[in-house]
Amino acid sequence: MPGSLSVATPNTAGVAIGAIILLGVPGAGKGTQARRIADRYRIPAISTGDMFREAIQADSALGRQVRQYLYSGELVPDDLVTAMVAARLERPDCRAGFILDGFPRTLPQTDWLYRYLDRAGRQPLPGPIVISLSVGYNELYRRLSGRRYCPVCHRNYNLFTQPPRQPGRCDLDGAELLQRKDDQPDVVRERLAAYERQTLPLLEAFRQRGKVFEVPGGEDVDHVSAGIFAILDGRRQGA
Ligand code: AP5
Ligand code: MG
Numbered sequence: 001m002p003g004s005l006s007v008a009t010p011n012t013a014g015v016a017i018g019a020i021i022l023l024g025v026p027g028a029g030k031g032t033q034a035r036r037i038a039d040r041y042r043i044p045a046i047s048t049g050d051m052f053r054e055a056i057q058a059d060s061a062l063g064r065q066v067r068q069y070l071y072s073g074e075l076v077p078d079d080l081v082t083a084m085v086a087a088r089l090e091r092p093d094c095r096a097g098f099i100l101d102g103f104p105r106t107l108p109q110t111d112w113l114y115r116y117l118d119r120a121g122r123q124p125l126p127g128p129i130v131i132s133l134s135v136g137y138n139e140l141y142r143r144l145s146g147r148r149y150c151p152v153c154h155r156n157y158n159l160f161t162q163p164p165r166q167p168g169r170c171d172l173d174g175a176e177l178l179q180r181k182d183d184q185p186d187v188v189r190e191r192l193a194a195y196e197r198q199t200l201p202l203l204e205a206f207r208q209r210g211k212v213f214e215v216p217g218g219e220d221v222d223h224v225s226a227g228i229f230a231i232l233d234g235r236r237q238g239a
Contacts, residue, residue, distance in 0.1 A: 018097045020097065020232065021103075021130045023203065025192060027135065033133070041232065044098050044099070049070075052070055053070065070181070073182055073189070073191040075106065085113075089116065106202075107201060107205060114209065126235065129211060130211065132215065134215075134216060135217040140192070144188050150170035150172070152175040161220075213231045
């Protein structure tokens with residue numbers, strides 16, 4: 001891993017960390033950071049985008065319902081999203097906490113999540129913590145145009161910032177790397193517009209409900225992780 005800011009993994013066994021919501025424009029680094037948070041705190045990273053892409057790849061009923069939205073860059077209707085998230089959050093690995101990457105993305109999804117977390121009978125967890133990653137638009141276009149992924153292990157690469165050792169091949173399994181369909185420039189434009197229209201207003205809604213931590217996402221991956229870990233370590237210690 002490049003950089004020098006990596007921090008030793010704490011022993012988090014048995015510590016309830018609660019819901020961690022990662023908010024940010026397409027390409028802000030939500031998925032990249034979600035996987036690192038998951039490794040460090042041993043809680044699952046739940047990416048609604050990844051779940052939809054897996055459904056499309058499997059050609060399931062859900063995949064057929066959502067395909068047109070993902071390929072055009074529009075948001076999937078709220079009821080489909082919340083039903084999928086509800087089923088995922090019921091799984092036992094979410095008991096101590098979970099990371100939400102790309103959810104919620106609309107005000108109705110936000111209301112749904114708070115109602116879900118407040119529901120009687122759930123093990124009490126600390127209230128959700130929101131981490132907002134901000135990155136300039138030029139950097140976003142560079143990141144999204146350079147992104148490649150491995151269809152076998154789903155690891156992400158970037159031609160400019162995190163290239164594979166062998167061009168076009170996954171470091172782990174040698175599979176041919178692919179580009180996401182929604183990383184084409186016209187779809188990226190629609191995704192950014194959807195973010196500004198439907199997701200940006202969430203920042204204010206979250207601020208009214210609790211803590212929002214703004215983390216500059218334009219630094220290298222290790223620096224961004226270190227900023228997030230400092231916030232989350234403070235939370236574990238009750239800060
Ligand atoms: P989703 O999959 O969530 O996509 P997104 O929000 O557009 O975000 P991305 O996954 O493109 O970016 P990211 O922030 O995860 O960045 P990453 O870490 O990959 O959603 C896709 C679609 O699904 C939506 O358009 C919608 O249709 C549907 N959908 C999903 N959730 C929904 C919901 N809740 N409601 C309705 N519809 C929903 O990084 C990007 C690149 O940059 C990578 O190549 C990475 O290697 C690189 N990189 C990351 N960090 C750094 C860094 N610090 N420095 C340099 N390079 C970096
Ligand atoms: Mg992502």
